[in-house]
Amino acid sequence: MKHALTAGFSAFVLGAALSVAGAASADDAGANNVRDRSIAYAVSGGHWGLYQTADGKAECPDGINEVGPRETFKALFPDDGTKRSVVETQLAREAAIWSPEERAYNFPYHHAGGKVGLGLNLDGKVGPNDFTSPDGEKGIDNQLFRALGCLRWLRGPDGIGYHFSDIYMREFNYNRGLIELTNVDSLADDPDVDVTIYRGRDALMADATGAKIMPGGTQRIDTKFGQKFITHLKGKIVNGVLTTEPVKEMYWPFAWFGGNPGAQHILDMRMRLKLTQERANGFIAGYENIEEWYYGLARGRSTHHLAYGSVSAPGIYKAIHELADAYPDASGKNTAISMAWGTDLTQVFLKKPPKEVAEAAPAASKTERAGDRR
Amino acid sequence: MNGMNRRRVLRGLLDGTAVCVALPLLNCFLNGNGTAMADGSPLPVRFGTWGWGLGLNKAIFVPQKTGANFDLPEEIQALAPIQKHINLFTGFDCFRDAAPNLCHKTGWVIARSGIAPANQSDLPGETIDVTIAKKISTTTRFQTLTATATGNVRDSYSYENAKSVNIADWSPLQFYSKLFGEDFQDPNLPDFKPSARTMVRKSVLTGVLDRTKELNKVVGAEDKARIDQYFSGLRDLERQFDQQLKKPEPRAACHPAKAPTEDAKPGLDYELVGQRHKMMTDLMVMAVACDQTRVFNMAIAAQQAATTKPGYDKPHHTATHEEPVDAQLGYQKEVSWFIRREMELWAQYVGSFAKMKEGDGTLLDNMLIYASTDQSLARLHQIDGLPMFTAGRAGGKLKTGLHIAGAGGQGTRLGYTAMKVFGLENTSWGTQSNNTSKEIGEILV
Numbered sequence: 001m002k003h004a005l006t007a008g009f010s011a012f013v014l015g016a017a018l019s020v021a022g023a024a025s026a027d028d029a030g031a032n033n034v035r036d037r038s039i040a041y042a043v044s045g046g047h048w049g050l051y052q053t054a055d056g057k058a059e060c061p062d063g064i065n066e067v068g069p070r071e072t073f074k075a076l077f078p079d080d081g082t083k084r085s086v087v088e089t090q091l092a093r094e095a096a097i098w099s100p101e102e103r104a105y106n107f108p109y110h111h112a113g114g115k116v117g118l119g120l121n122l123d124g125k126v127g128p129n130d131f132t133s134p135d136g137e138k139g140i141d142n143q144l145f146r147a148l149g150c151l152r153w154l155r156g157p158d159g160i161g162y163h164f165s166d167i168y169m170r171e172f173n174y175n176r177g178l179i180e181l182t183n184v185d186s187l188a189d190d191p192d193v194d195v196t197i198y199r200g201r202d203a204l205m206a207d208a209t210g211a212k213i214m215p216g217g218t219q220r221i222d223t224k225f226g227q228k229f230i231t232h233l234k235g236k237i238v239n240g241v242l243t244t245e246p247v248k249e250m251y252w253p254f255a256w257f258g259g260n261p262g263a264q265h266i267l268d269m270r271m272r273l274k275l276t277q278e279r280a281n282g283f284i285a286g287y288e289n290i291e292e293w294y295y296g297l298a299r300g301r302s303t304h305h306l307a308y309g310s311v312s313a314p315g316i317y318k319a320i321h322e323l324a325d326a327y328p329d330a331s332g333k334n335t336a337i338s339m340a341w342g343t344d345l346t347q348v349f350l351k352k353p354p355k356e357v358a359e360a361a362p363a364a365s366k367t368e369r370a371g372d373r374r
Numbered sequence: 375m376n377g378m379n380r381r382r383v384l385r386g387l388l389d390g391t392a393v394c395v396a397l398p399l400l401n402c403f404l405n406g407n408g409t410a411m412a413d414g415s416p417l418p419v420r421f422g423t424w425g426w427g428l429g430l431n432k433a434i435f436v437p438q439k440t441g442a443n444f445d446l447p448e449e450i451q452a453l454a455p456i457q458k459h460i461n462l463f464t465g466f467d468c469f470r471d472a473a474p475n476l477c478h479k480t481g482w483v484i485a486r487s488g489i490a491p492a493n494q495s496d497l498p499g500e501t502i503d504v505t506i507a508k509k510i511s512t513t514t515r516f517q518t519l520t521a522t523a524t525g526n527v528r529d530s531y532s533y534e535n536a537k538s539v540n541i542a543d544w545s546p547l548q549f550y551s552k553l554f555g556e557d558f559q560d561p562n563l564p565d566f567k568p569s570a571r572t573m574v575r576k577s578v579l580t581g582v583l584d585r586t587k588e589l590n591k592v593v594g595a596e597d598k599a600r601i602d603q604y605f606s607g608l609r610d611l612e613r614q615f616d617q618q619l620k621k622p623e624p625r626a627a628c629h630p631a632k633a634p635t636e637d638a639k640p641g642l643d644y645e646l647v648g649q650r651h652k653m654m655t656d657l658m659v660m661a662v663a664c665d666q667t668r669v670f671n672m673a674i675a676a677q678q679a680a681t682t683k684p685g686y687d688k689p690h691h692t693a694t695h696e697e698p699v700d701a702q703l704g705y706q707k708e709v710s711w712f713i714r715r716e717m718e719l720w721a722q723y724v725g726s727f728a729k730m731k732e733g734d735g736t737l738l739d740n741m742l743i744y745a746s747t748d749q750s751l752a753r754l755h756q757i758d759g760l761p762m763f764t765a766g767r768a769g770g771k772l773k774t775g776l777h778i779a780g781a782g783g784q785g786t787r788l789g790y791t792a793m794k795v796f797g798l799e800n801t802s803w804g805t806q807s808n809n810t811s812k813e814i815g816e817i818l819v
Contacts, residue, residue, distance in 0.1 A: 068686075070696075152698060160695050163754050171474045203472060209758065209805035210470035283438075285700040 004240070018142045025091040033215065033277045033347050037184050039278045039346035041255075042200055044213040047162055047168040048282055049118035049142060049340030051134070060150040060206040062110040068310030069303050070292055072107055073268065097298055097306075100317040104283065109315035112149025117142045119340030120272055120285040122246075140336035144288070153309020160308040161301075164257075167311040169344075170213060174255040176200035176362040177229070177343070179273070180282070180350060182241070185225070187275050188240050195244050195271070199226035199253045204346065213276035215347040223353070228263070229253060237275065241282070252284060252341070258298030265292055267336060273345070282343040287327060287336035291321045417733055418666040419769040421506045421796060422658075422743040424723055425482065425531040426716040427679025428694055428752035429767035430761050431705040436464045437777050442778035445476070449710055456765065457739060458775045459724055462613040463762040463788055463816050468709030469807035470757070478678035481757035482748040484530055488786045488804030493605040497536040498805075500755050502744065502789045504534050506796050507669035515557075515617055521549060521658055522676075523651035523719070525640050529676040531746075542673060546653035547637045554560045554630045559618060561628055576615040583612065628664035629734045631656070641679045642689070644715045644782060647674070655726045663730055663737055674719050677748035681683075683711060694752040706753065720745060724765040742768040744792055760785050762818070768795045775819050784810045791817065 051059055067075075096104070116337035119142035124137035133140050148154050153161040169175050178198040184190055191371050198221045199293040205217030223231070227252045235244035250269040253264045258311025294317050296328050306313055322335035402542040408433045430436070430449065431611065438445040444462065446454055453460065468481050473490035483491045489498035507518045522542035539806040543549040557572065590598050600708040638650035650672055658670055673679050679690040689697055690712040698708040708719040723743075760783065767774055780787075786804040791813040793803060802811035 158699070158754055160753070167475060167755075204474055208469040208471055209467070210473060210475060307692075308697075 006236050008193070033349075034187060035349075037185060038180060038182045038186070039275075040178055040180040040219070040348050041216070041279075042204060042219050042348040043168045043169050043175055043343060044204055044346040045344035046156060046175075047165050047342045048144065048148055048158065049285070049342045050112070050145050050154060051114075051118045052149070052155055056150070056155070057114070059112045059114040059195045060110060060111055061305070063150070064151050064155075064289075065108075065110050065312065067109070067311045067315065068108045068312050069307045071310065072314075075107070076170070079208060094303065096167075097303060097313040100203075100294075102318040102321045105314040105318045106310075107315060109319055110150045110313060111319060113146070113147045117145050118143070118342065119283055119338070120270065122268060122270075122285060124337055127315055128334050131321040141342050143323040143325045143337050144293075144320070144339035146323050147316060147337070151309055151311055153306075153311045153320075161311070161314050165274040168256055168259075170204060170206075170211075170258040172255045173201070173203055174199075174259060174261045174342075175253050176202065176204075176219065176222075176352065177253045177345075178221065179271075180276070181235075181275075184237075187237065187277065190237040191236060194240070194295055195242070196224065197229060197233070197250060197252070199229040200348070200350075201226075204348075213346045217346070217348045218351055222354045222360060226253075231269075233271070235271070240275050241245060242269045242271065242273045242275050242280075243358045246286070250284075250286070252295065254300075257302065257305055257320070258300075259287065260299065261318070262296055262300065264296070264341065265289065266339070266341075271349045273343075278347045280347075281343065282338040286338075286342040287325075288339050289336050290324050291335070293337070293339075294320060310359075379558045391499065397408065397434070409504055411678045417740050418665065418668055418795065419510070419768065419771075420662055420670070420741040421503060421510065421615040421792065422438075422669070422670045422727075422741055422766075423486075423503050423674040424720060424743060424745040424763075425671070425675075425677075426720065426745065426747050427675035427677055427681070428478075428690055428709070428712070429542045429747045429756075430713060430751070431710050432705060432751065432759065434710065435761065436759075439460040439673060439813065440777045442775050450717050452714060454588040454723050454750060456721045456724040456728065457468055459728055460763050461772075461774055462777045463764075463814070464777070464779055465759050465782060465783075466762065466785035466788065467758040467782050468555055468760055468785050471806045472781060475755060475757065477755045478723050478752075480745055480746045481750070481760050482677055484757070484804075485746040485760060485762065485789065488789060488808050489799070490806070490808065491699060495535045495536065497539070501532045501535050501540075502726070503532050503671055504540070504794060506793065508760070510796055511668040512613075513617065514667045515614060516661075518669045519553075519658065519661055519667045520672065521555055521653055521654045523647050524642060524673065524676060524681070525638065525646075525650060526676065529673045530671070531673055531677075532537065540671070542671075544650075545637050546657060547635050547775050549657050550633045552665055553657060553664075557618065558666075559622055559627045560630075561622035568619045572618045574616055576619065577613065580613050593716075615737065625663060625665050627730055628660070630664065632662050643684055644712070645684065648715070648719060648722075652722060652726075653725055657722050659726050659730055659737065662733070662741070663729075664783070670722060674716055674723075676803050679712070681715075683708065686711075688789055691752070699753075709752070720763065727766070738766045740769050741766040742772060742792055742795055743790065757784070762788050764788070764792075770817055771795050773819055776817060778814060784808055784812075786810050787812055787814050 053059060056064060073093055077084055115132055116134055117140045121139035121142045122141040131140040131142060132138050153159050156162045178200045178201055180196045182194045184193050200219035202219050202223045205214045207214055231247060231250045233244040233247050235242050246268045249267050251263040253266055255265045266288055267288035271284050273280045298313060320337050324337045326334055327336035328334050434447045435449040439445050466485035470480050470490040472493055476491055476494055487499040488499040491498055503518055511517045518529050518540060520532050520542045522539045522544050525544050527541050527544050557636040579734045634653060638653055639646055645750060654700045661667060662670060681690045686708055697708050699705060700707050727738040728736050732740060743765040747761060750759040760818055787810050790803040790810050794813050795801060797811055802809055804810055
């Protein structure tokens with residue numbers, strides 16, 4: 001198998017983990033954090049599910065994208081003595097980010113390709129545009145990888161967007177996504193567990209460096225402003241891997257630069273997480289509405305920060321329109337794109353007011369087969 | 375003292391303007407060995423700092439060899455002329471515990487205060503220069519002097535608390551005027567005549583402060599505390615006036631040059647920063663030699679440095695995030711260019727103090743300069759392995775020429791060591807995981 005660059009991206013190891021029987025890991029030694037048949041985890045890291053090799057040649061045969069805001073600006077407005085106003089230059093480029101027109105973007109933008117990709121098979125099919133996971137699972141749906149996979153900004157372990165993603169997940173308390181498993185008989189194998197998603201309210205418990213998150217912290221649940229995050233799913237655990245059924249939609253806390261509260265709004269969402277007593281990691285996958293997703297990008301990253309990795313927002317906009325693969329509108333044009341969010345979680349204990357939660361939580365969402373929404 | 379004073383001979387008037395001509399160091403103010411003042415009191419030992427921006431590239435900055443005669447990888451080759459005067463500390467960490475990693479802030483604040491800041495507006499505790507100044511710099515005209523080569527008054531690594539940053543002198547002209555303008559009293563003048571202006575100021579201030587005593591009699595305890603806090607700054611001023619009204623101790627190395635005729639040009643181009651750094655350093659050297667202060671700070675760049683390279687379109691900080699890592703070299707070439715320039719200026723700074731004779735040695739022999747930065751690998755905002763330097767032998771208390779590898783230990787140990795060198799009585803320094811009571815013994819004599 002071609003060696004994949006996995007540093008810092010624990011979600012990538014999911015495939016390998018699936019073949020490990022028993023599910024108990026080294027960090028489980030002596031720990032038993034399943035209390036009253038429940039265990040919970042809090043978000044402690046996260047990245048887009050982007051497969052990458054060390055030299056990038058397999059997934060980016062056309063090269064890494066190097067045309068970002070600076071390069072675009074220089075090309076459009078060369079220093080040739082022409083007098084130009086701020087409105088027709090800087091402000092025009094800002095407008096192109098906030099109100100992009102896909103047809104108007106004519107700079108090169110390389111899509112990721114290759115056969116291998118990360119994520120889940122969302123539609124149960126193996127299509128011509130699907131990927132095969134590193135451990136051989138076919139039919140992986142992750143067209144967002146094609147759109148983002150050749151941005152230096154998001155390539156680990158030191159792309160600045162990749163780097164900040166982890167920091168933001170850890171340090172912006174708004175990103176405190178919680179996953180609670182109840183009715184758990186075994187973390188190794190259990191055919192029927194209940195999964196509930198919340199937003200937590202507390203900082204994570206860290207070691208002295210502040211970078212390594214320690215299990216055993218406590219989280220209060222946000223039942224006031226976190227209503228829309230509360231989601232119930234059914235799942236099963238096989239060989240220490242939790243797989244949930246899809247749910248119609250889910251909001252996942254997502255604050256980027258500046259900590260501005262936001263959310264990933266994922267349709268046909270399901271999770272696959274490798275579980276241990278102290279950690280969980282894997283993918284949250286589904287489809288995202290491309291206009292919503294793009295607005296989140298523009299809102300969470302200034303032009304200045306996009307320039308860190310030669311990221312062309314209009315280029316991405318054009319790409320996600322070209323690659324959208326679900327939820328067609330009346331004209332037949334797809335409005336959503338398949339995606340996978342790699343998430344790292346650390347075990348926590350939940351402090352929740354049962355009555356309040358019971359009143360706050362909506363009725364269990366009806367689960368639907370992914371294909372029903374396409 | 376034999377009563378001779380070179381100023382008596384060479385000081386005079388030229389077209390109505392006072393002129394001074396420097397003479398070679400004379401030992402007439404010192405004891406027979408040149409190791410102490412003539413009256414037997416020791417030569418003062420000073421504490422200085424130097425701050426640079428955006429860290430290092432580990433592979434080409436950190437020497438392979440520890441201890442003496444360490445190698446100088448390419449990013450610090452400029453330090454060859456001063457290697458014997460400095461110690462290099464690598465592999466020391468700053469611990470933020472539950473505090474966030476505030477980009478370009480957490481690292482330098484921990485290194486200089488021992489405490490992790492809680493947020494962007496937080497400046498916890500006080501910086502080490504302020505702490506040491508309270509011990510060693512209470513009898514000089516300025517308790518501390520803070521300067522920057524960036525031309526920006528805000529570029530300072532020194533603060534007393536979150537609301538009281540020691541803003542930096544940024545203009546060589548203004549700095550000269552502050553140091554050697556009409557309030558400067560040459561310590562080497564044969565006769566001392568208190569400044570009439572200072573006497574008037576002092577009398578006005580004394581009158582004001584006397585009124586506070588009356589006020590204190592009629593207000594409650596809480597208001598007394600408020601008044602006390604309000605007037606504490608005025609009392610510092612009063613202390614400064616008191617010192618100016620006393621005859622200063624003679625300082626053989628003190629020979630202020632002529633005032634600069636024009637200010638350094640504005641701009642962050644490294645050539646301009648270098649010019650400004652040299653002008654400010656020369657003035658700082660003379661301020662210390664003239665005993666205007668015993669604690670001083672200099673910043674070559676702000677944390678998150680915005681310095682620029684001619685012909686390259688990205689400032690230093692922007693380059694750390696935008697320049698791709700050169701696949702062949704394994705580091706960011708342009709970013710390294712900036713760090714190399716900073717090391718050249720560090721060598722210039724140390725060398726300037728090393729060139730100034732004092733007694734049987736140099737000014738540098740009687741000081742400890744502490745240098746730190748905001749990040750280790752700036753591209754990823756790392757604060758582990760934060761590089762630091764010291765320069766000078768602190769009056770014979772420190773060894774130099776050593777590379778000390780910290781192996782992940784507390785970076786605050788260096789600040790604590792400095793405190794012990796200056797005789798501070800605290801038994802530890804720093805909070806939480808940065809709290810230490812362990813000196814870096816390898817550098818102590």
